[in-house]
Amino acid sequence: MSTVSSTTFASFDGTELALHRMNPEGAAGRKVILLHGLFSSAEMNWIRFGHAAKLAEAGFDVIMPDLRAHGESAAPHGADAYPADVLVRDVKALVGYLGLTDYDLVGFSLGSRTAVRAVLAGLAPRKLVLCGMGLEGLAGWDRRAAFFIDAIDRFDEVKRGDPAYVAVSFMKTMQVDREAARLLLQSVDDTAADELSGITMPTLVVCGDKDNDNGSAEKLVDALPDARFAEVPGTHMSSVTEAALGEAIRDFLLV
Template identity: 40%
Template sequence: MPNPAVSFFSGRDGVRLAYRETGEGRPLILMHGMTGDATLWLLNGQAETIATAGHRVIMPDFRGHGSSEKPHDAAFYPPDVLAGDGLALVEHLGLSEYDLGGYSLGARIVVRMLVRGAAPGRAVVAGQGLRQVLGSGGGAGASLRPLLTGWGTFEPGSPEERSEQWLRSGGADPVALLHVLDSLVGTPAEQLGRITVPTLVAVGGDDSGAASSAGHLVTALPQATGTVVPGDHWTAAGAPELVAAIVDFLAGHQ
């Protein structure tokens, strides 16, 4: 199945932002992780499987990522800008009845959208535990920031240089990504306690960063259920068990 075509909309500040969609039915916005893009949900057929279950799957690229614009001016990355972009996408598409999900950074942005007034029927928060959602460490920035700040200076053949080459192969822009990291904000526990949307918290069993506090996140969210799927932080995103858990959750919370 060919990848869906890229469409565009404008953020509230005019930045050109990309998204793809596939399938028909109740809309489900799915957001990717740091340094990725919408193809996270396409590489292993996840979006196709979810679409087959009766969903219109909408997959944005965060600003600074993928086919979205990557401005270098820090003014385009105010605090919580990614959540603002997500809300702008909901408005652009005119969605009133929809669901919302994300993996890793995308999961954090789901939570930020919820506390800022997004009103999906159901939410999926995958690949993150309470520590990451609170912004208290263990997120993408811990290992990524040194890589981005040292861009182009690493010893050939070193682990850092190999990581840089991998990011380069995906079109990563270190200036834009550093601005994205600087824009991220945590969600305090008291705000989590006011989220009443039924939420699935899903993590890989071998995800050393998120799994240790995923149960605490389930406890912090009043209407959350938790599940553990095979894989670490990277492989769980493509696990068939994660897709099955999402489909089952959405079907069970009509």
């Protein structure tokens, strides 16, 4: 039975980020980094519903940071702590801190956006998995960020039936630091479709059958040089609760 160990590491600017790890019992395992989604955490996306355990049981050394301003990681309030593509810089700092040269990289939603941009910024995982992401979701971030910033600004006014209700409810559940989240939302950069030709490693795009939050997963597959598609049950929010998500990731990485 694999168990989770947790520690912290200092990112490129000294910000302390939480790092959770699940290893196969009695073995080092192949390294895989899992990046969670917006307002979520490693615990919520990867551990709670058994995805990390599936990977560890298959022999992987599962590495799960809490993104800056998420989970157990620091959530600084100064704007200088959120330069453009700060999450990409954090992931690159993690790879450097662990000295990784041979690893796989997996993201969900914001984690997928971050993974794509990290590869374009020079990371070279053996395989890449993009969950909860479509082609349109990699660009147009200003519109999406504006939706969440509005939810933060109207946090105490949002009632059931409001388009922002689900986002506000999740922020409450996750006890999100809204000031830090607002700054982070303004640090994320877009990726244009023509940049995707630079992602040459085998890639799996996994999306819920009722998940259209980030556009067309099939179009994303078509835009990538070496990609395939796997459909799992669920919406954008519920697909992370489905065992099929972890199974799709595991099966792709094992090949």
